[in-house]
Amino acid sequence: MRTLTKFTVLASLAGTLALSACTSSDDADTSDASITLTNCGRTITMDVPAESAITVNQGATESALAIGAQDQMVGTAYLDDAIAPKWAEAYNGIEVLAEEYPDRETLLEKRPDLVTASYSSAFDDKALGSQDSLAELGVASYVSPFGCDDKSQRPEPSWDAVAGETHDYGVLFGRTDEANEVNRAMRSTLDELKKRNAGADKTLMWWDSKTDSPSVGGRDGGPQLVMDAVGATNAFHTLSGNWADTGWESVLQANPDVIVLVDAEWDPADAKRQYLESDPALRELDAVKNASYVVFPFSESTPGARMIDGAVRLSDALAKQ
Numbered sequence: 001m002r003t004l005t006k007f008t009v010l011a012s013l014a015g016t017l018a019l020s021a022c023t024s025s026d027d028a029d030t031s032d033a034s035i036t037l038t039n040c041g042r043t044i045t046m047d048v049p050a051e052s053a054i055t056v057n058q059g060a061t062e063s064a065l066a067i068g069a070q071d072q073m074v075g076t077a078y079l080d081d082a083i084a085p086k087w088a089e090a091y092n093g094i095e096v097l098a099e100e101y102p103d104r105e106t107l108l109e110k111r112p113d114l115v116t117a118s119y120s121s122a123f124d125d126k127a128l129g130s131q132d133s134l135a136e137l138g139v140a141s142y143v144s145p146f147g148c149d150d151k152s153q154r155p156e157p158s159w160d161a162v163a164g165e166t167h168d169y170g171v172l173f174g175r176t177d178e179a180n181e182v183n184r185a186m187r188s189t190l191d192e193l194k195k196r197n198a199g200a201d202k203t204l205m206w207w208d209s210k211t212d213s214p215s216v217g218g219r220d221g222g223p224q225l226v227m228d229a230v231g232a233t234n235a236f237h238t239l240s241g242n243w244a245d246t247g248w249e250s251v252l253q254a255n256p257d258v259i260v261l262v263d264a265e266w267d268p269a270d271a272k273r274q275y276l277e278s279d280p281a282l283r284e285l286d287a288v289k290n291a292s293y294v295v296f297p298f299s300e301s302t303p304g305a306r307m308i309d310g311a312v313r314l315s316d317a318l319a320k321q
Helices: 058-066 085-092 104-109 131-136 159-172 176-196 222-230 248-254 269-278 307-320
Strands: 035-039 042-046 053-056 073-077 096-098 114-117 140-143 203-209 215-217 243-245 258-263 293-297
Touching: 035 140, 035 159, 042 140, 053 058, 058 085, 058 114, 058 159, 096 104, 114 159, 131 140, 140 159, 159 176, 159 222, 176 222, 176 307, 203 222, 203 248, 215 222, 222 307, 258 269, 269 293, 293 307
Parallel strands: 053 073, 053 114, 073 096, 114 140, 203 258, 258 293
Antiparallel strands: 035 042, 203 215, 215 243
């Protein structure tokens, strides 16, 4: 196997944004057009923007596609649901290496200069191998700040932190102008949603998965940010974490106005709805009796460039409730 060339990194953060993500303008070195980027406590180094990147996890793939980096990608892997239609054509031109994580040999056969992922689990020894081992081969790697293995390195959940990750992708691919435009559009949409306030006076349960102890959107992640964007109240805002387990007794007590049913390949929304409507107690919930559901792709509740589409989806749905 050929040893890959080492790199030395990329761009500075936009001074116009006050970002609370893992990177900051203090972390970037732009001397002599070489830039270093700090990510989850690690320093990424590259000489030039990525030209043969591999993205794993849908959030990583769509963050790259959002800034138009498809021609700089040699592979993708591991979707949660369908790629957003606006990026489908670009995505279809990129090789899918595996249904989930590719093995290390498959990854290295593509000779990547950069590997990005939404979750640190991608760099487990049973998956792609550690980031240190990839760095020894000259392969840079990046994890979503929301997925840092060391939770102390994760940013406080905010739309600014989402913008920070998008800007990091602009840095890694040499597309900071495109990333800034994605963030400008996101902020403009957030302003519109705030004025619309479609979720006012509505309490939501955001149900991700499981029926024994349902996993719901907590106060520290994508679901909370999306609910905040539309003015809705999270029935489980007291639970810490992006996702948190609760009990059906708590759901009955909360009696939410609307139930968001996350739709993912491993746990489709239809199965959740059938469970609610077949349980003698749960079918007495107001949301179930009124069929007040919103079906939501998992990918739109994960922090990243696509999450603003989820906020629009939720606002539109609540406006019709």
